[in-house]
Amino acid sequence: MQTQPQHINNLPKKWANLPFIRGMYKCDEPLDAYTTFRIGGPAEVLVEPQDLDDFCAFLRGKPQDVGLTIIGDGSNILIRDGGISGVVIHLGKGCDSVSVEGNKIRAEAGASTGKVARAAREAELTNLEWICGIPGSIGGALVMNAGCYGWEMVDVLEEITLIDPQGTQHVVAPQDVAPRYRGTTIPDGWYYGGCVFRLEAGDKDEIRERMREVNTKRRLSQPLELPNAGSLFKNPDGHKAWQLIEKSGCRGLRKGDAQVSEKHCNFFVNRGKATAADMEDLAEDVRAKVLTATGITLEWEVRRLGERTKSW
Numbered sequence: 001m002q003t004q005p006q007h008i009n010n011l012p013k014k015w016a017n018l019p020f021i022r023g024m025y026k027c028d029e030p031l032d033a034y035t036t037f038r039i040g041g042p043a044e045v046l047v048e049p050q051d052l053d054d055f056c057a058f059l060r061g062k063p064q065d066v067g068l069t070i071i072g073d074g075s076n077i078l079i080r081d082g083g084i085s086g087v088v089i090h091l092g093k094g095c096d097s098v099s100v101e102g103n104k105i106r107a108e109a110g111a112s113t114g115k116v117a118r119a120a121r122e123a124e125l126t127n128l129e130w131i132c133g134i135p136g137s138i139g140g141a142l143v144m145n146a147g148c149y150g151w152e153m154v155d156v157l158e159e160i161t162l163i164d165p166q167g168t169q170h171v172v173a174p175q176d177v178a179p180r181y182r183g184t185t186i187p188d189g190w191y192y193g194g195c196v197f198r199l200e201a202g203d204k205d206e207i208r209e210r211m212r213e214v215n216t217k218r219r220l221s222q223p224l225e226l227p228n229a230g231s232l233f234k235n236p237d238g239h240k241a242w243q244l245i246e247k248s249g250c251r252g253l254r255k256g257d258a259q260v261s262e263k264h265c266n267f268f269v270n271r272g273k274a275t276a277a278d279m280e281d282l283a284e285d286v287r288a289k290v291l292t293a294t295g296i297t298l299e300w301e302v303r304r305l306g307e308r309t310k311s312w
């Protein structure tokens with residue numbers, strides 16, 4: 001019989017019924033460092049599974065009434081200042097294997113997009129160069145059907161692995177998750193475990209050059225020198241969100257340390273000590289101004305998680 005590891009003893013009694021895992025439990029863990037905005041309150045309990053089997057074992061063993069929120073590399077989320085109650089799962093190291101099988105690449109949800117792009121380059125496989133400019137994990141990229149420069153995840157996927165609420169893995173076709181512009185749909189309580197990319201043979205030097213071009217283009221057009229979460233709003237049909245924001249006079253608009261970037265109006269930046277409330281309120285002001293000036297309602301691309309005030 002397995003004994004509870006030492007670290008679970010640090011959790012309040014309320015959580016004594018969480019299952020044994022090989023990974024880590026952390027209590028009241030600040031989440032700002034888990035996001036590219038560098039903003040956010042704590043997780044009531046943070047779970048970092050040692051690998052995907054450990055995550056599945058956690059799902060099988062956890063009491064049904066425990067609320068779960070999952071995060072990847074935090075490049076498309078705004079975690080509110082009151083943090084996230086219940087359990088937050090962070091899939092990172094240990095859930096990040098990447099392997100090459102002929103012209104296919106198998107990647108787990110916690111692998112970074114950069115790691116996958118480099119593996120494709122080293123294996124002389126093309127069509128994934130664009131992904132090196134999108135920070136984040138493969139899990140997050142699958143959720144968002146991330147994309148740029150005319151490509152999106154669904155274009156290069158062979159299959160996807162989903163994990164159900166009982167921790168059982170299912171291999172499905174990309175179309176089964178209804179991919180669309182910046183979104184997919186899976187049932188509540190299901191998670192992305194990974195995927196297989198289907199690529200084509202390419203020339204390593206040309207692949208390297210295209211990756212360099214992608215990164216240069218981004219450095220020139222995006223405020224990468226300040227914490228941000230990429231495009232805050234989705235592009236409405238037939239429009240560019242940044243143009244609507246500019247037209248509405250919001251370039252450079254500021255609330256506390258939260259600011260609409262001067263360099264790219266659809267990027268909101270944290271100039272130092274921005275709170276999530278500053279960022280969310282600024283974004284809502286911008287949405288209102290855009291609606292008044294153009295009649296168009298912007299839709300958030302960045303996902304907001306947690307509560308404004310701490311509830312535990």
Ligand SMILES: Cc1cc2nc3c(=O)[nH]c(=O)nc-3n(C[C@H](O)[C@H](O)[C@H](O)COP(=O)(O)OP(=O)(O)OC[C@H]3O[C@@H](n4cnc5c(N)ncnc54)[C@H](O)[C@@H]3O)c2cc1C
Nearest residue numbers: 072073074075076136137139140141146147148192229230
């Ligand atoms: C500088 C910059 C540039 C960017 N450029 C682009 C771009 O060109 N194109 C683009 O599409 N995006 C872009 N983004 C946004 C972001 O990088 C992508 O959306 C990325 O795919 C998010 O991955 P993540 O791991 O950071 O997800 P997170 O931000 O951690 O999570 C995003 C959502 O996915 C959920 N989630 C995460 N992992 C899982 C999982 N395994 N199973 C189920 N749900 C999960 C979370 O709960 C959350 O709702 C940019 C961001 C930045 C900071």
